[in-house]
Amino acid sequence: MTRPSTVPHASHGDKATDPSTPGPGVTRRRGRRPRRGRRAVLAAFLAPSLVLFLLLVVAPIVVASYASLYKWNGFGLPENHVGLDNYTRAFRDPTFRGDLWRGLVLIVLSLAIQLPAALGLAMLLNQPLRGRGVYRLVFFAPYVLSEVTTAVLFTLVFSPNRGLGEAISRWLGADAGAIFADPDTVLVAVFLVVSWKYFGLYMMLFLAARQGIPKELSEAATTDGASSWQAFRHVTLPLLGPTIRISVFLSVIGTIQLFDMVWVLTGGGPIHSSETMAVTMYQYGFRRFEVGYASAISIVMFVLSLVFALFYQRVVMRRDTEGAITTQGVQR
Amino acid sequence: MTAHLSRRTLLGLAGAGAGAYLLAGCGDGKSDDPDAPQAVNWWHIQNTEPMLPVWAAMARDYQGAHPNVTVEIQPLENEAFKAKLTTATQAGSPPDLFQSWGGGVLKQQVDAGLVKDLTDDVRPWIGGLLPAAVQPFTIDGKIYGVPFDVGMVGFWYNKDLFASAGVAAAPTTWAGVLDAVRRLKAAGTVPIALAGKEKWPAHYYWAYLAMRIGGLGALQQAAKDHNFDTPDFVAAGDRLKELVDLQPFQKGFLGADYSSPDGQAATMGNGRAAMELMGQWAPSVQASSSTSKKGLGDKLGFFPFPAVDGGKGAASEAFGGGNGFVVGKDAPTATVDFLKALLTADNQRRAARTGAVLPTVRDATDAISDPNNKIVSETLASATGFQLYLDQAYPPAVGQQVNDSVAELIAGSKTPGQIVKDITTVAKSQ
Structure with a gap:
């Protein structure tokens, strides 16, 4: 396409064209403002996903936020308008407050243990090592399993009277058989299973990012007298930043919405000790038929995720998402 | 007025998916003619041996005698059944014939107009059943379901x-x-x-x-x-x-x-x-x-x-309590007749012989062979009161x-x- 560079009549206030951009030598992206015909094509291609998005994402959110204002058992139309009662009830409900606390504990554990462990393994598996491919495969394998399969597997392993975990721990002189049946240990047990399933994913992400860093950088650091720890701390780690930030993001959002694993492993018990917001929502919506209250819980979950996502993307990941969300930045 | 409007619009949106499901179900033909071709959609929770093949055999027998009726059986695991039924009833489209334990859950379904009042249909033959078994299915003096199994803890x-x-x-x-x-x-x-x-x-x-x-x-x-x-x-x-x-x-x-x-x-x-x-x-x-x-x-x-x-x-x-079947509001006319066929003394004996069902039809209690089942059945028969x-x-x-x-x-x-x-x-x- 060797058309002479088109300089559109840059109007004032057009954020798409930064007036401070140095003029010569910078080619503007063609088609940033699509012509009429292309707009029709764009609309045609967007329509199916837009319709699905509206129907399956936006509509349920709207309906749930509407239902959350009613005391409603799910049959017929909601008629008993109760204002924000369902929300005030949620924040007074010891189970739901416990859900928030347990969610926080799981997030802290994930960020403090799961991600650093995955990072460490990724660095290890980046070294020349015999059987490296096998290790990578083995560590990544749990991620391929579905959450339900994983949970069923672990209920069998930690079956208190005949499980493998019971047998091994007894042989070691300990007693791990009933970790899912003890209110004091169940949350950590759930965290371990979640970590077992997901650390492989984060390990792969870190590994891929590590391999994208040119060797010359750490070599240069080493030549300048940096120890291997210093090279890691001051060269590798900062360059892994974008991947680490997106991993933290995925981990937090995943924890807020945790359901399948907990439901199959423990059902939220014993005595709510491993219950998450999503489990509480299911209990109220599908067991107690308090659909209004369950909707309120789902909206709280949604708002928490949304606020976190917006805050995180705007503040923490600003540099990573530059050009994707904002339109500034030089076209390469 | 505006609140009314927006409520409709909102639920219309939500119901769009469920509506498609409803429309698909409309092909069954809801005419009142009992001889018209019709399909009975049946959800039960006896999804394992020994009752699974027994129900299937009873449905086959019924279809043999009534060529215009197709029974579509959907055996579900207990918890899966509850979740699936919740979704179906909240969308306003219950199955034609489905598992129920009576009591408070059934009352909610009755209040929402999702199940049929069977009082008149079953009057000729419900007397042959144990009264304690029918009680959980009786709400405000009307019978909404028929138990095929009753027992106690x-x-x-x-x-x-x-x-x-x-x-x-x-x-x-x-x-x-x-x-x-x-x-x-x-x-x-x-x-x-x-x-x-x-x-x-x-x-x-x-x-x-x-x-x-x-x-x-x-x-x-x-x-x-x-x-x-x-x-x-x-x-x-x-x-x-x-x-x-x-x-x-x-x-x-x-x-x-x-x-x-x-x-x-x-x-x-x-x-x-x-x-x-x-x-x-x-x-x-x-x-x-x-x-x-x-x-x-x-x-x-x-x-x-x-x-x-x-x-x-x-x-x-x-x-204790028992298991029974209730009839969905849009069920074809043959459904109640099919339910009656499941509850004949002969079919109750067939069910009782598996050892997994304690029959509710009095005449069928002679088919209980397991000594433990016999004790439960006798204790229940001599019970002075019953709580679900x-x-x-x-x-x-x-x-x-x-x-x-x-x-x-x-x-x-x-x-x-x-x-x-x-x-x-x-x-x-x-």
């Missing part, structure tokens, strides 16, 4: 383990149960198997104790007044606490399922616990989840829940709160006094 015990612990006779008082537990523990046996993860088995203890202490009237009055904060219910919790304090349950019971390979039924079926408080299905589930697939055989015994000293309730009052499981009898929110609260009592996180307050709070909010 009682103690199932391992005779060998009782004998080797020196417990000579089945206990007839609560003090006797506690004494048996002490002896069994002293003999190194796990006295009781309990599925703590699924809270319903634990609620049997509290409900039965409340029934023996306060009498049947106390349970009905509590439901009417929305008040469980009475001395009788607190006393039931205290008596249960006495049992829990003896630590009678198997290791890890708080995380145990009912029918998983390491659950309550398997623990009993494998002879690793001496007793369980369970309904009439206990022997067949013990057998199917035990390692040998045979269960305890004739080592298994049954005794009714004993009396409590000073209690107002008689030991002859039974707590609390988590079925009460509205779902109250029933689930009973289950949750009893679980908290057994785990030691709440006192008997606290749980009756929690249950009352939920009951009052309904």
Whole structure:
């Protein structure tokens, strides 16, 4: 396409064209403002996903936020308008407050243990090592399993009277058989299973990012007298930043919405000790038929995720998402 | 007016998906002509041997005699059934014929106009059924469902383990149960198997104790007044606490399922616990989840829940329930006729012969061959009163709160006094 560079009549206030951009030598992206015909094509291609998005994402959110204002058992139309009662009830409900606390504990554990462990393994598996491919495969394998399969597997392993975990721990002189049946240990047990399933994913992400860093950088650091720890701390780690930030993001959002694993492993018990917001929502919506209250819980979950996502993307990941969300930045 | 409009619009959006489902179901032909071609969509929860093939055979027989009717059977696992039915009923499109336990859940479905009033249809033949079985399906004097199975909860015990612990006779008082537990523990046996993860088995203890202490009237009055904060219910919790304090349950019971390979039924079926408080299905589930697939055989015994000293309730009052079928609001005309065919004495005998069903049709009780089933059936027939499981009898929110609260009592996180307050709070909010 060797058309002479088109300089559109840059109007004032057009954020798409930064007036401070140095003029010569910078080619503007063609088609940033699509012509009429292309707009029709764009609309045609967007329509199916837009319709699905509206129907399956936006509509349920709207309906749930509407239902959350009613005391409603799910049959017929909601008629008993109760204002924000369902929300005030949620924040007074010891189970739901416990859900928030347990969610926080799981997030802290994930960020403090799961991600650093995955990072460490990724660095290890980046070294020349015999059987490296096998290790990578083995560590990544749990991620391929579905959450339900994983949970069923672990209920069998930690079956208190005949499980493998019971047998091994007894042989070691300990007693791990009933970790899912003890209110004091169940949350950590759930965290371990979640970590077992997901650390492989984060390990792969870190590994891929590590391999994208040119060797010359750490070599240069080493030549300048940096120890291997210093090279890691001051060269590798900062360059892994974008991947680490997106991993933290995925981990937090995943924890807020945790359901399948907990439901199959423990059902939220014993005595709510491993219950998450999503489990509480299911209990109220599908067991107690308090659909209004369950909707309120789902909206709280949604708002928490949304606020976190917006805050995180705007503040923490600003540099990573530059050009994707904002339109500034030089076209390469 | 605006609120009205927006409500419609919103629900219209939500119903769009469900509407498509409804439209698809409209092809069945809803004419009143019983000879017109029609399809009966049937959801049941006997998704394993021995009842699964029996239902299928009955449907085949019916289709053979009525070529215009197709029965579409959808066997579902219990929990899966509940989740699937919830979605279907909330979308306003219940199946034509489906499993029900009667009680509070059925009442909600009745109030929402989702199930058919069968009173007139079944009047000619419902008299042949045991009245206690029909009671949970009768709401405000109208019959909305027909039970094919009825039973009661009682103690199932391992005779060998009782004998080797020196417990000579089945206990007839609560003090006797506690004494048996002490002896069994002293003999190194796990006295009781309990599925703590699924809270319903634990609620049997509290409900039965409340029934023996306060009498049947106390349970009905509590439901009417929305008040469980009475001395009788607190006393039931205290008596249960006495049992829990003896630590009678198997290791890890708080995380145990009912029918998983390491659950309550398997623990009993494998002879690793001496007793369980369970309904009439206990022997067949013990057998199917035990390692040998045979269960305890004739080592298994049954005794009714004993009396409590000073209690107002008689030991002859039974707590239990049964399984039945209700008819969805849009069901084709042949559905009720098909339901009647399932409940003939012959078909009830076929079901009874599997050992997994205790028939509700009086004439079919002669087909009960299993000695344990016979005892349950006879105890039930001579019962002086009947109470449906609390988590079925009460509205779902109250029933689930009973289950949750009893679980908290057994785990030691709440006192008997606290749980009756929690249950009352939920009951009052309904």
